[in-house]
Amino acid sequence: MNKIITISREFGSGGREIGKRLAAKLGYAYYDSEIINLLANATGKSEEYIQNISERGVYPYAFQFAKSFSMYSKMQQEQTDMMITQQKILKQIAEKGNCVIVGRGADRILREYNPMNIFIYANIESKIKRCRKKRKDESLTDKELMQKIKEIDKERVNYHNIISHVKWGSKENYHLCINTSNLEIKNIISPLADYIENFFGRDKK
Secondary structure (H helix, E strand, C coil): CCCEEEEEECCCCCHHHHHHHHHHHHCCEEECHHHHHHHHHHHCCCHHHHHHHCCCCCHHHHHHHCCCHHHHHHHHHHHHHHHHHHHHHHHHHHHHCCEEEECCCHHHHCHHHCCEEEEEECCHHHHHHHHHHCCCCCCCCHHHHHHHHHHHHHHHHHHHHHHCCCCCCCHHHCCEEEECCCCCHHHHHHHHHHHHHHHHCHHHC
8 A cells, every 4th residue: 555644734833844855755746735736627726716625614604705595505515526526636646656745634535545644733933933934924913923823724623624523633633743843844854754664664563
């Protein structure tokens, strides 16, 4: 069976960087925004539209944007279809070969493939600092950026709640949880890669 690593992460914790560096270190395929492109090709929808619903669990709140119940029902159906298509794409990716997948509820969607599930988190000070370093939202104050971080994480919780009863971020639901507060991401990749190789080789010992 292919070796699959899923990475769930708090916004600003460095999960995307960890995923990308791990994939390069291990020689695995890497999927993050690439999934948005695959979804756009499969559905004919814009990447912006897909980005809004592929990981954020928008449809429970769609009613406030709809002008009628029929419009709400149509929006809900479109978004449900999108999520089903995304699940199919994730399974196709898992069957192609060894890979690292960031977000999209892959830890639950691909559970039949026995992935290694990693959760990345950090304290709020480190997340703000990391966002600043990446030059994201430079116009926002620290207070505004903190609120944005909390809102995005809440959206990820909402999405996870739609696809699974398993609680997002609870340590018992992951094989490894990493606190990246005050850590330089590049410095933890080699020992993390060694740990992963041992994880996948544990049944052979």
